[in-house]
Amino acid sequence: MNLISTIRTRINGRVLPMINMPKPFSFVGAGSALSLCREIAGTGVKRVLLITDGPLFKMGLVDPIVASLKDSGLTVEVYSDVVPDPGFDVVMAGVDKLKAFKADAVLAVGGGSSIDCAKAILMCHANNAHPSTLTGIWLYARPRKKILPFFAIPTTAGTGSEVTIAAVVSDKVAQMKYAMVDPKMVPSMVALDPELMVGLPPFITAPTGMDALTHAVEAYISTMATAETDELARMATASVMRNLLEAYNNGSNIQVREAMAVASSMAGLAFTRAGVGYVHAFAHQMGGLYHVPHGLANAIILPLVLEFSKIKCAHRLADLARVSGIGKSGASDSQLADAFIAKIREMNAAMDIPQTIKELKREDFAKIIDRALAEAHGTYGVPRYMSREDSSEMLTKLLA
Numbered sequence: 001m002n003l004i005s006t007i008r009t010r011i012n013g014r015v016l017p018m019i020n021m022p023k024p025f026s027f028v029g030a031g032s033a034l035s036l037c038r039e040i041a042g043t044g045v046k047r048v049l050l051i052t053d054g055p056l057f058k059m060g061l062v063d064p065i066v067a068s069l070k071d072s073g074l075t076v077e078v079y080s081d082v083v084p085d086p087g088f089d090v091v092m093a094g095v096d097k098l099k100a101f102k103a104d105a106v107l108a109v110g111g112g113s114s115i116d117c118a119k120a121i122l123m124c125h126a127n128n129a130h131p132s133t134l135t136g137i138w139l140y141a142r143p144r145k146k147i148l149p150f151f152a153i154p155t156t157a158g159t160g161s162e163v164t165i166a167a168v169v170s171d172k173v174a175q176m177k178y179a180m181v182d183p184k185m186v187p188s189m190v191a192l193d194p195e196l197m198v199g200l201p202p203f204i205t206a207p208t209g210m211d212a213l214t215h216a217v218e219a220y221i222s223t224m225a226t227a228e229t230d231e232l233a234r235m236a237t238a239s240v241m242r243n244l245l246e247a248y249n250n251g252s253n254i255q256v257r258e259a260m261a262v263a264s265s266m267a268g269l270a271f272t273r274a275g276v277g278y279v280h281a282f283a284h285q286m287g288g289l290y291h292v293p294h295g296l297a298n299a300i301i302l303p304l305v306l307e308f309s310k311i312k313c314a315h316r317l318a319d320l321a322r323v324s325g326i327g328k329s330g331a332s333d334s335q336l337a338d339a340f341i342a343k344i345r346e347m348n349a350a351m352d353i354p355q356t357i358k359e360l361k362r363e364d365f366a367k368i369i370d371r372a373l374a375e376a377h378g379t380y381g382v383p384r385y386m387s388r389e390d391s392s393e394m395l396t397k398l399l400a
Contacts (some may be wrong), residue, residue, distance in 0.1 A: 054081065056109065061109075109152075123167070135178035163186065207293055218277040361397065
């Protein structure tokens with residue numbers, strides 16, 4: 001199994017660098033969301049469906065964006081039924097809304113769930129298909145049609161979905177998460193506006209920030225990493241290590257919020273080409289089975305996976321320690337890797353992130369392991385392969 005998985009991963013690693021991954025034009029800084037709105041109006045679109053979640057809509061966070069779009073002469077409709085880990089039903093209801101409104105463009109405003117849901121809605125609309133038929137990697141799936149013009153404004157610094165080729169949707173019946181992966185889903189323009197993030201409470205800042213860190217670290221230790229993804233991952237890692245605790249403790253710091261937003265996007269660009277790893281493979285199962293927030297699951301699982309993988313990637317973890325200013329000068333790669341992992345645990349503790357997943361049940365181990373290894377092997381460039389026994393040992397450490 002490991003040989004077959006290794007061959008598939010190597011094929012992906014050779015093919016992906018040859019493909020031109022689209023990168024959105026990014027407006028960055030305070031007020032950039034409104035700059036994006038004005039630019040959307042200049043593209044020739046007339047009817048914009050704004051996709052967001054209920055809490056953001058009720059808080060009035062999208063009101064200035066809607067007003068700016070309307071002031072620019074656009075007709076706007078809001079679809080605010082997005083929920084965390086949006087299911088097929090939420091996606092299809094959004095498709096119906098898109099058709100009924102006759103939108104000629106979509107703007108997603110929110111966290112990863114809103115942006116992922118918008119991607120899925122656009123893909124299902126373009127292909128007149130149910131999301132269950134569009135999951136998987138575009139390289140191995142049937143050809144997919146081009147979507148409507150798409151724009152995004154993230155309100156959290158974590159998923160990097162505004163720059164990635166992936167969208168995660170949930171099958172609530174099967175209690176599983178699935179990914180749609182296709183370059184056609186990348187927005188053409190995005191806004192990284194820290195003013196929309198200053199009000200995030202610490203309990204959201206922490207896991208979303210650790211989600212960004214996980215993307216950067218898994219991309220850097222991936223066997224599919226390239227020189228470009230390495231540079232992005234190093235910069236993103238160093239920035240998160242430098243800024244996340246300050247964002248957690250002082251959320252009104254606009255400069256820190258902007259730095260985290262940029263780091264999240266850099267990490268997204270890194271993993272959209274280099275892939276992720278076991279942290280995500282297992283975190284997806286925690287989300288699908290128990291509805292554990294994705295960033296929280298990543299934060300809890302990350303140090304355990306790095307401990308397991310360290311024997312094969314200590315030099316890479318040492319690189320990340322050095323650029324992040326972690327560890328003593330002259331320390332060995334192994335010592336720096338240990339210091340890097342210890343720093344992650346220290347940050348988790350400082351942000352009240354637990355070491356275990358209270359929802360996890362031992363009787364679900366077999367199902368979780370089956371699904372996680374099926375997701376990871378042959379898809380992700382993991383530096384060291386986990387056996388079922390390794391997986392069970394790790395899950396045992398996660399039991400409350």
